[in-house]
Amino acid sequence: MAIVFQHKIQQQLHELAASAARPFVSWTEPLEDIDPVSFFMQGPACGFRERFFWSDRSGGTVFVGLGSAYAIETEETDGRFQYIEQERQRWAGQIEQHGEADMPPLLFGGFSFDPHRPPASVWRGFSAGKLVAPAVLLSVKNGRTLLTVTLPAGGMERDMERIGRLLRRMEEPLPFSAEFPTVISDEEEEKERWLAAVHEAIASIRTGRLEKVVLARARRLAFNAVIDAAFVLRRLREQQPFAYLFAFEQDGRCFIGASPEQLVRKEGETCRSVCLAGSVRRGGSVAEDEQLGAWLQADSKNREEHQFVVRMIRSLFSSVCETVEMPAVPQLLKLPHIQHLCTPVVGRGCREPSVLRLVELMHPTPALGGTPRERAMEAIRSLEPLDRGWYAAPIGWVDADGNGEWAVAIRSGLLEGNKATLFAGCGIVAHSDPTSEYEETNVKMAPMLSALGVMNND
Ligand SMILES: C=C(O[C@H]1C=CC=C(C(=O)O)[C@@H]1O)C(=O)O
Numbered sequence: 001m002a003i004v005f006q007h008k009i010q011q012q013l014h015e016l017a018a019s020a021a022r023p024f025v026s027w028t029e030p031l032e033d034i035d036p037v038s039f040f041m042q043g044p045a046c047g048f049r050e051r052f053f054w055s056d057r058s059g060g061t062v063f064v065g066l067g068s069a070y071a072i073e074t075e076e077t078d079g080r081f082q083y084i085e086q087e088r089q090r091w092a093g094q095i096e097q098h099g100e101a102d103m104p105p106l107l108f109g110g111f112s113f114d115p116h117r118p119p120a121s122v123w124r125g126f127s128a129g130k131l132v133a134p135a136v137l138l139s140v141k142n143g144r145t146l147l148t149v150t151l152p153a154g155g156m157e158r159d160m161e162r163i164g165r166l167l168r169r170m171e172e173p174l175p176f177s178a179e180f181p182t183v184i185s186d187e188e189e190e191k192e193r194w195l196a197a198v199h200e201a202i203a204s205i206r207t208g209r210l211e212k213v214v215l216a217r218a219r220r221l222a223f224n225a226v227i228d229a230a231f232v233l234r235r236l237r238e239q240q241p242f243a244y245l246f247a248f249e250q251d252g253r254c255f256i257g258a259s260p261e262q263l264v265r266k267e268g269e270t271c272r273s274v275c276l277a278g279s280v281r282r283g284g285s286v287a288e289d290e291q292l293g294a295w296l297q298a299d300s301k302n303r304e305e306h307q308f309v310v311r312m313i314r315s316l317f318s319s320v321c322e323t324v325e326m327p328a329v330p331q332l333l334k335l336p337h338i339q340h341l342c343t344p345v346v347g348r349g350c351r352e353p354s355v356l357r358l359v360e361l362m363h364p365t366p367a368l369g370g371t372p373r374e375r376a377m378e379a380i381r382s383l384e385p386l387d388r389g390w391y392a393a394p395i396g397w398v399d400a401d402g403n404g405e406w407a408v409a410i411r412s413g414l415l416e417g418n419k420a421t422l423f424a425g426c427g428i429v430a431h432s433d434p435t436s437e438y439e440e441t442n443v444k445m446a447p448m449l450s451a452l453g454v455m456n457n458d
């Protein structure tokens, strides 16, 4: 079957390339069901240096990309979103689309948290903004699996060879390694120093200079062997079923995670977001879990932390949409390790034509930055010793029509060789207790720690 399929795709693309009126051609073909993580796993063996993975919270929409047919990248600071949007529009006009029409060409990528911060070397290649059109895209949507190949109309030979290899190998999936490497070193920022930064943030909030700031910390692990991103992805999929799963890999570095937080989704004139802030751990028994949830819903510190996010997103949606709907009181979102206050928001009659414009307006929400935004960013720059890179920043996809979905890249880590750097932060408000905030960051690292096979030792 794969051979027939391969010939069909190759032949179609060659014919299309010969007569193409635009610089890129894409061909989409239905495919038998295939495990998206196994597909992701095939990338390196077939010579693709870039890999992308995206699965929405329901697991109903999954995109896996291999290779890069076209990349849009910027190191601009203030104009990065406009530049990327402008180039996205230009790209949409350069692709000639063939085959199954219900899959518009798609770009996958992300932005850094703070482009004004000098980038640390571990984040090399993760620019201020980067979107990639994968050479091969597997998409699972509405119960259908499709394969899209996008190539430059001239010079497609090298890519065709890789794609041929991939299609041949798809029938013989690679075995997953049974065991995970073991930890040989484990470093984190000194606890006392982090607590002192939180104290300082609280003092600054009490003077009225700002209302809320999110402070993060990193934990750096080294293992006795190279970490297999596909293995981590598979574990995250098993362990975090209601999260966005994402991976963005280039040149041997993979930023990966399972985020519960939607930044924004746009589908035609409807846009959605979820305000997520305010947290407590899960209970050991049903009774304890319910008690903790009830406490969270009533706790004034957590309600305040949450309310800053609600206020900002409500006001932003009101400025770009005809109507905005949201519940009056926050609901509880229960995840395997943690529960959050959660307020879903729906805006109808959205006047913005591209999801990227919404991403620009929304990033960073007070769930990742703080309030007021600029003062919070200054506080993060002066109090946080780490470069967040793409952590806590938008990650997602946009199609040629400007529709797309973006998550906030939290509960995440950067993998390189045998090293993993994990990140977690928490919202500091006037009544925060530094030690409880520290514990909260431990709970937020648990999903990645457990996917990496490391016991959570908090
Ligand atoms: C910044 C993170 O979480 C945010 C999202 C939900 C709840 C949060 C909180 O309660 O502090 C944070 O604002 C993180 O997980 O690294």
Ligand SMILES: [Mg+2]
Binding pocket: 277, 278, 279, 305, 426, 427, 440
């Ligand atoms: Mg919190």
